[in-house]
Amino acid sequence: MNTLFSILLIVSILPLIFARLINARNVQPYERIIVLFLFVVICSFSLFPLKTAQPIASFFGIGRGSDLIFYIFIVFSLLFFDFLYRKQKVLERRQIKLMQSIAIFASITDE
């Protein structure tokens, strides 16, 4: 029952996310981040229902199934923030390089 509910949840939420991310033209970067973050959270919880997580947690000696889900959630969140930070840094460096080229070009042509 839990698995069926998880699949239904993902199937119902996926079109909503894609509609919001792809079709909407005026989506702000922070909106994308929030939606993607929620997606990670929902997927983490849906794919590892407590009953399934319990034996895995016992195998690794973590404790309860909910603890395992919580740890996975933390790890995924950190990976997600790392990914975003790197992307933002790359974009920032490209912007700066572009601006530096424009500034040098403008100073030479003004001369």
Add this chain to the structure above:
Amino acid sequence: MITNALVVIPAYNEEKNIKSVLSDLERYFTNIVVINDGSNDGTAKICQECSSCLVINHIFNIGQGGAIQTGIYFFLESTNFDYLITFDADGQHQASDAYNMVECLEYSNSELVVGTRFKLSSSINLIPYSKRLTLLLATRIENFITGLTLSDAHNGLRVITRKACKSINLLNMNMAHSTEILMTVSGSGHKVIEYPVTIKYKRYGQSPLNSFNILLDLFLNSILFRK
């Protein structure tokens, strides 16, 4: 008069000091570039009035490291001078020191000369006590990171050869660029030396907390997220 060097001055809201800095430099150098790093005061206007000075205007503020990198790009792509001098816009450096540093570099087999406040007793006495401890700690950490044995950290007055400039591609746009320059130049196998300089201290300056921010930026940009 030195004609084979380019003085790069990163400037952000320095309308009170930039005029005196430029007139001091004009006595020794013929080629001066001010990188106006998105100032919203009269810095750019004052610099444009100076006949021997070229102004490169950043549309927005990116930090001292970014401004120096712009100067390095300009130096490598648009000039054929032998040396690049980085000089602070707040009036704490003296043009005579920069002149002596160029002469020192010409007669040495090194590629980078950095100014140091800790070689002359007259210069050491000018450093506020609160700053000495911070600088001592920063120097130790910087030496640990770069593998060099320098006596001063974060001194903005330095002379770099064209050869060494080619190895510099700064990722730190703020104050951590100072350590990054040392890291890249010494990491490329170039020799780094120090030259005693005198710093004229202003009432304002970096807080000790800022030193930790510099270290954090250096760790994030140069080590953890380099790619």
